[in-house]
Amino acid sequence: MQHTSTQDTFVGLFVASGIIGLFFLAMQVSNLSSFASEDSYTITARFENSGGLKIKSPVSAAGVKIGRVTDISFDPKSYESIVKMSINSKYNTLPDDTTASIFTAGLLGEQYVNLDAGGSETPLKNNGKIEITQSAIILEKALGQFLFKSAEEKK
Amino acid sequence: MTDFLQYLGQSTRISFAKLGRASYFLLEILAGVLSLFARPRLLLKQLYSVGVLSFLIITISGLFVGMVLSLQGYYTLSDFGAEESLGVMVAASLVRELGPVVSGLLFAGRAGSALTAEIGLMKATEQLSGMEMMAVDPIRRIITPRFVAGLISMPLLAALFSAVGIIGGQLVGCGLLSVDEGAFWSQMQAGIDFKDDIINGVIKSLVFGFVSSWIALFEGYDAIPTSEGVSRATTRTVVNSAFSILGLDFILTALMFGEH
Numbered sequence: 001m002q003h004t005s006t007q008d009t010f011v012g013l014f015v016a017s018g019i020i021g022l023f024f025l026a027m028q029v030s031n032l033s034s035f036a037s038e039d040s041y042t043i044t045a046r047f048e049n050s051g052g053l054k055i056k057s058p059v060s061a062a063g064v065k066i067g068r069v070t071d072i073s074f075d076p077k078s079y080e081s082i083v084k085m086s087i088n089s090k091y092n093t094l095p096d097d098t099t100a101s102i103f104t105a106g107l108l109g110e111q112y113v114n115l116d117a118g119g120s121e122t123p124l125k126n127n128g129k130i131e132i133t134q135s136a137i138i139l140e141k142a143l144g145q146f147l148f149k150s151a152e153e154k155k
Numbered sequence: 156m157t158d159f160l161q162y163l164g165q166s167t168r169i170s171f172a173k174l175g176r177a178s179y180f181l182l183e184i185l186a187g188v189l190s191l192f193a194r195p196r197l198l199l200k201q202l203y204s205v206g207v208l209s210f211l212i213i214t215i216s217g218l219f220v221g222m223v224l225s226l227q228g229y230y231t232l233s234d235f236g237a238e239e240s241l242g243v244m245v246a247a248s249l250v251r252e253l254g255p256v257v258s259g260l261l262f263a264g265r266a267g268s269a270l271t272a273e274i275g276l277m278k279a280t281e282q283l284s285g286m287e288m289m290a291v292d293p294i295r296r297i298i299t300p301r302f303v304a305g306l307i308s309m310p311l312l313a314a315l316f317s318a319v320g321i322i323g324g325q326l327v328g329c330g331l332l333s334v335d336e337g338a339f340w341s342q343m344q345a346g347i348d349f350k351d352d353i354i355n356g357v358i359k360s361l362v363f364g365f366v367s368s369w370i371a372l373f374e375g376y377d378a379i380p381t382s383e384g385v386s387r388a389t390t391r392t393v394v395n396s397a398f399s400i401l402g403l404d405f406i407l408t409a410l411m412f413g414e415h
């Protein structure tokens with residue numbers, strides 16, 4: 001009986017360490033802890049061009065991550081891109097004249113939506129719309145404009 | 156020419172017959188799973204020999220794989236000035252691919268070969284037919300507990316492998332090389348998704364555990380009951396498990412990570 005009880009202990013230790021490993025992966029390695037079932041509300045914004053924005057791209061205000069992009073679709077009538085964002089309910093005081101712009105983290109980093117609060121008193125509601133938007137800066141376009149301009153100046 | 160065609164036809168027929176026996180064998184195993192709950196002690200004993208005895212090789216290999224990954228990744232990433240992405244690189248490759256695959260291969264080599272040899276020898280020494288004589292179903296008594304133990308152990312071993320590997324990568328990256336520890340973890344947490352990466356890794360390791368235990372047990376059960384037959388069956392277990400794990404890994408990766 002002595003032998004089997006040490007065996008039991010080892011099996012218990014093995015299963016426990018495996019579960020600890022999984023727990024470590026879930027909590028320390030993945031983003032589960034930062035976005036675990038928090039209440040959120042959805043807002044939409046229309047962009048002329050959403051550039052390299054992806055689903056799950058971060059949404060930040062004043063440099064703090066407050067939500068993420070949940071859906072990007074193309075509007076066939078206005079030829080705009082409709083970006084849906086889910087914002088953490090903790091931050092429900094954003095005014096309804098908030099500006100949304102698409103920025104790039106670093107020179108080659110990923111793109112994210114930046115929200116700049118306006119001065120209005122009424123806050124954005126669930127499924128609210130952001131009216132003022134600024135498109136992503138397309139590097140090729142900007143470079144092209146710059147080259148065109150400098151060529152023009154030389155004439 | 157006719158000899159060749161005859162040979163081709165016969166070997167095809169033999170391999171299909173083997174696949175048929177293997178499928179039937181799997182159904183028999185699965186039919187016995189419920190009766191295992193009545194005798195958990197059988198399962199516990201197999202968890203010891205399949206899981207606990209593989210613990211050491213898995214953790215040590217995981218540690219070294221993580222350390223090498225960190226070392227190699229650092230030199231490549233530092234060319235682009237992106238050393239901070241080391242954490243996400245190490246974690247993503249371990250959790251998605253290397254954890255399930257390498258621990259699956261090690262599992263097939265360490266536990267699978269032992270299972271085949273054990274069952275093959277039981278067959279060669281006529282212990283299995285002896286059990287049948289005593290009206291004990293050898294599949295329920297011998298095979299099913301080993302199968303379920305493999306199925307339970309594999310995800311745990313793969314998770315351990317990934318976790319230990321990430322710690323090894325962190326030790327080398329932040330200790331030996333000069334990657335900032337905060338950036339290492341925060342980039343990792345930003346880049347690894349629980350559902351997409353970790354749960355999919357667990358699903359992969361479950362599939363690998365299922366397939367390699369099935370192959371190991373079937374090869375043992377189907378072995379020619381001589382010492383040569385058992386040795387051949389053991390070799391086939393390792394080779395076939397490695398092939399199936401790598402092939403299935405490609406298919407699973409294409410299914411899981413192909414589109415978002």
